[in-house]
Amino acid sequence: MKKSIFDTKQQQQDVSSKIVAGLERISQAFKVLLWEKAKSLGLSPIQIQILIFVAYHKTGYNNVSFLAKEFNVTKPTISDAIKVLERKGLITKDHSSEDSRSYSIFLSDKGKQMVAQTEDFANPLASQLESVSNGEKETLFKTLGNLIYQLNQQGILTVQRTCFACKFYTKDGTGHYCRLLERKLRHSDIRLDCDEFQEKA
Ligand code: SF4
Structure with a gap:
């Protein structure tokens, strides 16, 4: 049987479990x-x-x-x-x-x-990020953005106005492109809540 992520012994052996437990703590702080x-x-x-x-x-x-x-x-x-x-x-x-x-x-x-x-x-949450380097923040944001999109695709998070679910988004090689803004997007430019978002069919 798969171990529970809330089992502290399981957490000690598995970083994914620790990350989920950490996200729960952050949602509590919010x-x-x-x-x-x-x-x-x-x-x-x-x-x-x-x-x-x-x-x-x-x-x-x-x-x-x-x-x-x-x-x-x-x-x-x-x-x-x-x-x-x-x-x-x-x-x-x-x-x-x-x-x-x-x-x-x-x-x-x-x-x-x-x-x-x-x-x-x-x-107070935002100020904790001030001491985190830009590189670390970009990595964290990339992971969070992907996680949010996947949860949306599974129907767990209902409303998302993120580039990955938008009809104007397209891949540009290994990067990203917005057909509405007509420009390449760096990963840090990916929006989680865009006013111009339109859901792709
Ligand atoms: S319109 Fe907004 S959400 Fe859609 S791809 Fe462009 S920047 Fe992203």
Whole structure:
């Protein structure tokens, strides 16, 4: 029987198991930082995530269905979070789309101020990378990018706007090329969340 990656004896013999255990720790750190920020501002973690997402993504993404997929939660969870954000005056809704049941959300001025107060929650993670060399960061990013793409292909991560899944991406010898930007991409240029992304057929 295959040994569990959570078995500490297994971890000691297998670097892959240690990497998975390490990724779990990092995801815990992300959750803890988000919870601390949420508590200090009287919001829930998903409410903060929605506000920050809306601040940096195009209108077409800022609706209940898309946000539910983006954050891997149910539509009622997103609807409830949006209701609270609206009640607090942090967002407004636009019902002008053809489908009368759907709406897009926008940040109010108060919402933009809240984003400015919340979006630094992951800085303690980012600051840990400052002492890592560029070469090591590029290697880490390459591995993470490939891992994310593979998890997306397996249906585990639902929404990805990465070059590898984009219709404009093509291989260029051993490198990468974007047909939309009409330029070669170094590995560090590969995007994980691209505004121009269009899913390949
Ligand atoms: S459009 Fe964006 S996601 Fe698509 S290949 Fe170009 S840079 Fe990558």
